Amino acid sequence: MNSFRVRLTLILIAMIGLAVLAAGIFMGKTYRDNHLEALQDNMIREMRLILDDMDLKQGNPDDLYAYYTNAAKHLKVITDSRVTFIRADGLVLGDSDHDPKTMDNHSTRKEVVEAKKDGVGHTTRYSDTIKENLLYVAMLDHPEDPNSDIIRLSLSLKKADESVQRIWTALLAGLLILFVLAALISYRVARGLTRPLEQITRVSKRIKNLDYKARVDVKSNDEIGELGMAINAMADSLQVQMTRIHQNERQLGTVLDNMINGVVMIDASGTIVLLNRMAEEVLGFSALDLVGHHYASAKQQYELSQIIQEALDCREHLRDEVTFYFPEERLLDLNLVPIFEDNDEFGGVLLVLQDVTAIRRLERMRSEFVANVSHELKTPVTAVKGFAETLLGGAVDDPETARSFLQIIYDESDRLNRLIGDILELSKIESRRVPLQFSPVELSSFVNKTIELMSAEAVRKQIRVSATVEEGLYVEADEDRLRQIVMNLLANGIAYTTDGGSVSIVVEPVHDPNLSLDEHGQENYEHIRIHITDTGMGIPKKDLPRIFERFYRVDKARSRSSGGTGLGLSIVKHLVELHKGTITVESRVGVGSTFTIELPVLQ
Known part of the structure; x- marks a missing residue:
């Protein structure tokens, strides 16, 4: 844009310069022509005065040379011009600046020819005699008689040329000053024209670089101002469209990413x-x-x-x-x-x-669950049916056999009832149709009461159950469901521990070093951890990842003999997760197992 401004400035200066130069040439030529015309008029008046005051003599040229030469020299002093007397046939009779006898015939000179034709003639030419440019004006003695004698005045143009030269000098000086002024004015004009265009160009480049907030500062209502307003309108439209596009892109990106x-x-x-x-x-x-x-x-x-x-x-x-x-x-x-x-x-x-890995896994688990449920239900039903048929076949008549068979039927029916109850319980828990009633639970009394409920089975197997719980530990939980969790784990520990073994429960807070002390100077805690450890048969390492699956048993024969349904640990895991907690297990075959539950203090 700066180069355009320079070009525009140069064009304006050139146009103004050419106009001024043309005007100067015209003025110089006009001045010179007017100056020459004024000199001619003045010389004509002087010749008329000379002719009116002087009689031109006729006769032998030899007798007239001295007369006319003296007269010419005298008149030169008066008129400050070269004076020449010419006979009608062109013979020079006298001249103020040169010997007339040596001068050529002037009958063919232009001013003489015009004077014979019009009475007065004039011309400008270089004089070989004086070696200068002269203005020649000739006049007939009797304008009505073409054959009358002629007087001619000639004036050096040196003074006229000097005047014209001075005019040219003044014109050139004025032209130079005018050029400077024209340059300043042209620059301001060009700057006034190009500055809005420069701004429009900058704004257009910013818009091209995706800066749709760029606007042209419109200060005029001319064509450039209209162009600026059009650029602003285009930028407004682009900004609205790009905002909408970016919004759609963000929405689409959010949808895709989520x-x-x-x-x-x-x-x-x-x-x-x-x-x-x-x-x-x-x-x-x-x-x-x-x-x-x-x-x-x-x-x-x-x-x-x-x-x-x-x-x-x-x-x-x-x-x-x-x-x-x-x-x-x-x-x-x-x-x-x-x-x-x-x-x-x-x-x-x-x-x-x-x-679809999880979906297919769930489908497989559902199929396995149906198969396991069918198998688990079929076992007690088959036993009940078989022993009932035996009784109907006549064994009822033997009181001892009948009593034994009826006891088996009762046990299998009780097992079937527990199995159906656990299945329904697990179904409700998995479908989250079990409403939990959260309340503060004091863990010391809670654990002691739970151990008391399990004491009969522990005493029967001579298993020692111990508890280690800090006083004043609380957790927000559903007390019934928490007791169901602990009792299931204690029951498993007792069931799978040989006679004379031990089962222990340890409850401890999980301290966070980033938390400040409470008002009693005790460390605050956000979680509690419950460890339930037994000295039982242990769980093989390969079975640890699957022990929380439904109907999964490590030792199927012992599980059935202990009356387990295979759903207890699965129920425990779901109840722990409903409390937003976690459960893990560590076990060594022949040494025992430790189940660890970690629950948040506040729900």
Whole structure:
């Protein structure tokens, strides 16, 4: 824009300079012409005065040379001009500056020819005699007689040229001053024209660089002002549109990033153009590594590349389930949907990845649960049915046998009742239809009461049950459900501990070093930890991950003989989770097991 301003300034200066130069030339020429015309008029008046005062003699030229030469020299002093007397035939009779006898015939001189024709003639030419530019004016003695004698005055143009030179000097000085003024004025004019354009250019560049808040400061209502207002209107429209686009992009990005399914968009050439956060987790690659690259660069397993290529080739909806082993083993449901543009041109495919590992696991667990429930229910029902048939077959007549069979039928019915109760209990807990009534529980008295409830079975097996609980420990919990948790774990410990063994329960606060002391100087705590340890048979390491599953038993024969349903630990785990706690187990075969429960103090 600065170069444009310079060019515009130079153009304005050149235009003004040419105009001033043309005016100066015209004024100089006009002045010179007017000056020469004034000299001619003055010389004509002087010649008329001379002719009126002087009689021109006729006769032999030799007799006239002296007369006219003296007269010419005398008149030169008066007129300050060169005076020449010329006979009608062009012979020079006298001259103030030169010997007339040596001078050429002047009948062909331009001023003489014009004088014979019009009475007065004039011209300007270089004089070979005087070696100067002269103005010649000739006049007939009798203007009505072309053959009359002629008087001629000539004046050096040196003075006239000097005057013109002075005019030219003044004109050049004025022109120079005018050039300076024109330059200043032109610069201000050009600056006034280009400054708004510069601002418009800067604003346009900022808009091009996505700065849609840039505006032109409009200060005029001319064409440039209208252009600025048009730029501002365009910027307003772009800002509104880009704000809407960015808002839509943010919304779309939020939706994609928070989807539970992975989404991958692949164009018609096989290049990945979009990858959401869940797809990154599923595929084990970041968007920076894949977006803009061919899908084959993901180096995923062959089945994924094959189904993507098949979708690009057939351009139809495809669906399949593939097991992925990187970054971890999981089962994925793949949906590939073709994308078509507004003009029905194929734009690529949209790959939706859904992790169905947990769903399939739940389906398998449901099937196993149904099978286990059927098996568990069938066992006592079969026993009841078998012994009842035996009694009906005649064993009822033997009192001792009948009593034994009826006791078995009673035990199996009781076991069946417990099994159905546990199944219903677990169903309610899993469906979260168990309302918990939270209240502060003082753990010392709570543990002692719970041990008292379990004392009969412990005494029967000569198992020592001990408790270690700090005084004043409280936890917010549903007391009945917390007792159900502890009793289940104590019952398991007693059941799987040989006679004469021991079971202990330890309750301790989990101190946080970042928390300040309470008003009694005691350390504050946010969690409590319950350890239930037995000296029983222990759990093999391979079974530890599965002991909280429904109907899973480490020793199936002993579990049935102890009357367990196989649902106790699963119920315990769900109840602990309802209290927002955790449960873990450590065990060594032949040494014993320790179950650890950690619960938040406040719900």
